[in-house]
Amino acid sequence: MDSFSRYLPREVVKSVLNSKQSARLGGEMRELVMLFTDIRNFTTYSESGDATMVLDHLNTYMTALTSRIMQTSGTIDKYIGDSVMAFWGAPYPVDQPASKSCTAALAVQEETSRLNLEWEKAGIDLQFFTRVGVNIGSVIVGNVGSEERFNYTVIGDPVNLASRLEGTNKLYGTGILVSQEIVDAVNNEDSHHDFCFRLMDRVKVKGKNLSTDIYELVGFRSHFHPLELEDLATANAIMATSLDGGVNVALEQLLALPTDKPNTRFLLELRTMLTQRQAAIQTA
Known part of the structure; x- marks a missing residue:
């Protein structure tokens, strides 16, 4: 065996x-x-x-x-x-x-x-x-x-x-x-x-x-801070908007978020991703 x-x-x-x-x-x-x-x-x-x-x-x-x-x-x-x-x-x-x-x-x-x-x-x-x-x-x-x-x-x-x-x-x-x-x-x-x-x-x-x-x-x-989890949920919702309604609409939602707290990496990386996709679309 x-x-x-x-x-x-x-x-x-x-x-x-x-x-x-x-x-x-x-x-x-x-x-x-x-x-x-x-x-x-x-x-x-x-x-x-x-x-x-x-x-x-x-x-x-x-x-x-x-x-x-x-x-x-x-x-x-x-x-x-x-x-x-x-x-x-x-x-x-x-x-x-x-x-x-x-x-x-x-x-x-x-x-x-x-x-x-x-x-x-x-x-x-x-x-x-x-x-x-x-x-x-x-x-x-x-x-x-x-x-x-x-x-x-x-x-x-x-x-x-x-x-x-x-x-x-x-x-x-x-x-x-x-x-x-x-x-x-x-x-x-x-x-x-x-x-x-x-x-x-x-x-x-x-x-x-x-x-x-x-x-x-x-x-x-359990390995993430509650603020990170909150921003991850927000990032997922905005990315879903990008996939369904377009990058420009998603970027508008992202830029409209409150600025009274520092963003975690999830929102910062989302902004980079969406900006890159917007640039790629404009170039195409």
């Missing part, structure tokens, strides 16, 4: 052993949460460093991320180079999967920071920055491949969107991006949850005549 679980997700091994049947090709539709990670500029680092050292650092990093994901009942689907793909809700159901995935995403960032600090203290010139994308939706989960060899994995548009969100972090300089569906699912699981989501933009789902609002998961609410 222990040896097999090092090659396959432990949950999948348990499921196969408990079923007392041979694994076979096929799958089923389920609503799952998918998470993708990636290391910024890892290719540059891997091409310039000693191969043995690169592998050692990568394995240390992957071990840390895997542990934190599994602590939240996540199933590791696969490792793709320097990326991790995981999901919640299969092969066994998971309570509050969206919330658990958000906890895992923040834990991934926490582990990355911890490792960066350890490497710095050890005199190792290495700093990783992890990008994360999270989405939820109905997907096919099961054994995919050939009769000779197959993988337990998930496929479907929601999976592709989770991967796309991970890559979209590059455009906004963010660390964790989640879909509107994740935000809704977290709210449905617990209306008093402890997560802070910042509305960033609206993106079209590739190959579909649909769009989704995307949010940055910025941390736990």
